Amino acid sequence: VPDLVAALATCVGEAHVLTDPGVVAGDCTDWTRRWTGRTPAVVRPGGVDEVRAVIAVCREHKVALVPQGGNTGLVGGSVPLKGEVVLSTQRLDAIAVVDELGLQVIAGAGASLAGVQVAAAAVGLRFAVDLAARDTATIGGMVATNAGGTHVLRFGSMRAQLLGIEAVLGNGSVVHHMRGLRKDNTGYDLPGLLCGSEGTLGVITAVSLRLVPQPASIAVALVGFASIGDAVRGAIELDGAIGGVEALELMLADGLAIVAAHRSVALPSVATAPATVLVEVAGDAAARVEHLAGAVGALRGVVGEPAVALDAAGRARLWQLREAHPEAAAAQGIVHKLDVTLPAAVIEGFVADVRALCGRIAPGASCLIYGHVGDGNLHVNVAGAEVDDQVDEAILEVVDRAGGSISAEHGIGTAKKAWLERVRSPGDVAAFRAIKRALDPDGIMNPNALLP
Numbered sequence: 515v516p517d518l519v520a521a522l523a524t525c526v527g528e529a530h531v532l533t534d535p536g537v538v539a540g541d542c543t544d545w546t547r548r549w550t551g552r553t554p555a556v557v558r559p560g561g562v563d564e565v566r567a568v569i570a571v572c573r574e575h576k577v578a579l580v581p582q583g584g585n586t587g588l589v590g591g592s593v594p595l596k597g598e599v600v601l602s603t604q605r606l607d608a609i610a611v612v613d614e615l616g617l618q619v620i621a622g623a624g625a626s627l628a629g630v631q632v633a634a635a636a637v638g639l640r641f642a643v644d645l646a647a648r649d650t651a652t653i654g655g656m657v658a659t660n661a662g663g664t665h666v667l668r669f670g671s672m673r674a675q676l677l678g679i680e681a682v683l684g685n686g687s688v689v690h691h692m693r694g695l696r697k698d699n700t701g702y703d704l705p706g707l708l709c710g711s712e713g714t715l716g717v718i719t720a721v722s723l724r725l726v727p728q729p730a731s732i733a734v735a736l737v738g739f740a741s742i743g744d745a746v747r748g749a750i751e752l753d754g755a756i757g758g759v760e761a762l763e764l765m766l767a768d769g770l771a772i773v774a775a776h777r778s779v780a781l782p783s784v785a786t787a788p789a790t791v792l793v794e795v796a797g798d799a800a801a802r803v804e805h806l807a808g809a810v811g812a813l814r815g816v817v818g819e820p821a822v823a824l825d826a827a828g829r830a831r832l833w834q835l836r837e838a839h840p841e842a843a844a845a846q847g848i849v850h851k852l853d854v855t856l857p858a859a860v861i862e863g864f865v866a867d868v869r870a871l872c873g874r875i876a877p878g879a880s881c882l883i884y885g886h887v888g889d890g891n892l893h894v895n896v897a898g899a900e901v902d903d904q905v906d907e908a909i910l911e912v913v914d915r916a917g918g919s920i921s922a923e924h925g926i927g928t929a930k931k932a933w934l935e936r937v938r939s940p941g942d943v944a945a946f947r948a949i950k951r952a953l954d955p956d957g958i959m960n961p962n963a964l965l966p
């Protein structure tokens with residue numbers, strides 16, 4: 515270990531190799547607190563050459579490494595479970611001047627999502643991906659996990675925002691394709707490949723990101739429904755009826771009550787409906803809200819008066835109810851998080867099945883379900899003393915039987931590794947392994963994530 519630490523210090527400088535167990539403890543435990551490991555060092559390179567040097571040292575010392583951004587990933591993929599070196603992207607946080615005409619910006623892997631959003635907003639543009647961990651989650655981590663968030667419905671996930679990528683692969687070579695062209699059919703899609711690779715092929719150091727214009731105005735409405743089935747159908751119908759829909763988020767009455775208690779906030783009266791859908795519309799929002807009122811009137815199972823907000827403070831109050839769900843779930847204990855996609859038609863039955871299943875296997879557990887209903891993506895959060903891997907297994911089996919996906923947007927990480935071969939064909943997994951062998955021949959890149 516002393517040799518390794520000394521060699522890493524020659525790459526990045528002593529000040530950027532952290533070994534004090536007290537200092538690195540936070541880097542060794544993931545956001546959910548479900549996974550904890552240990553590391554000989556957290557190393558913080560300041561540029562692509564330093565990343566390359568760190569990878570070379572790790573190969574030479576036959577030590578694996580785990581790239582880490584904001585450590586907000588929820589599948590245990592960002593922590594050193596078996597004594598790997600942690601490569602922190604904290605110092606790769608530069609954000610270039612926005613290219614206003616080209617509608618794009620180059621961001622270092624360690625730049626926060628919020629940082630990119632602020633840079634884009636400063637010139638009247640917008641980065642289309644948004645999620646509640648925006649202050650901490652990094653662009654590199656979001657690319658590595660192909661993060662989704664609340665606006666996938668309208669703009670797609672991280673993969674759809676990528677115009678270029680720079681990365682150091684596990685074999686030491688540097689990939690650099692940063693011209694940022696919208697059309698560029700010159701070979702394999704390396705941004706697409708590295709996006710969603712969860713740190714298993716290389717370290718992403720910078721990316722070129724597509725930006726979109728800011729909408730003229732935005733409105734948010736919270737619509738109550740008598741049942742989850744009505745809410746799912748209502749969300750789909752609203753999307754078709756009013757245009758400009760940017761987000762459709764499902765919440766349930768029990769989850770909203772927990773959020774209200776956790777954040778000490780009052781709920782609008784519509785929040786007591788069995789299911790609510792938060793609808794965000796952009797463009798000429800006032801006109802859309804008028805359409806919304808008409809469209810809501812035509813839906814089946816609407817309960818109460820929708821709460822509507824056109825100003826920033828009001829919108830933030832409604833969004834807070836949705837965005838505080840992960841934090842409120844985590845306050846119930848160590849959360850087992852299942853991030854799944856389901857066909858719209860089975861969502862209501864799935865929620866009933868999961869609640870029944872939790873009642874059977876872990877009767878004292880809290881079970882919070884919410885999600886990006888416009889994409890069929892639900893987040894199931896189960897917490898409590900008797901919750902163990904059996905709960906994950908049982909829920910994922912229900913998802914698989916229903917024809918869903920066991921990972922919608924968080925990735926496989928270490929949490930769902932054992933499932934990969936059950937949900938991808940032998941040919942798929944063989945191709946994954948061939949790519950992994952070619953780009954990371956020594957198997958040093960994040961060995962605990964993704965591939966079983």
Ligand SMILES: Cc1cc2nc3c(=O)[nH]c(=O)nc-3n(C[C@H](O)[C@H](O)[C@H](O)COP(=O)(O)OP(=O)(O)OC[C@H]3O[C@@H](n4cnc5c(N)ncnc54)[C@H](O)[C@@H]3O)c2cc1C
Nearest residue numbers: 583584585586587591652654655656658661662663713718
């Ligand atoms: C409150 C909350 C809300 C969230 N909401 C959403 C949501 O709506 N949608 C969603 O998709 N996710 C969501 N997440 C999950 C999380 O924010 C995303 O997965 C995010 O992309 C992780 O970014 P990070 O910088 O924290 O990555 P980390 O957690 O540090 O790492 C995640 C994975 O990426 C790898 N990695 C990190 N940086 C690099 C790099 N530069 N090069 C190569 N590999 C790298 C790691 O090794 C690890 O496998 C949420 C999390 C929280 C805590």
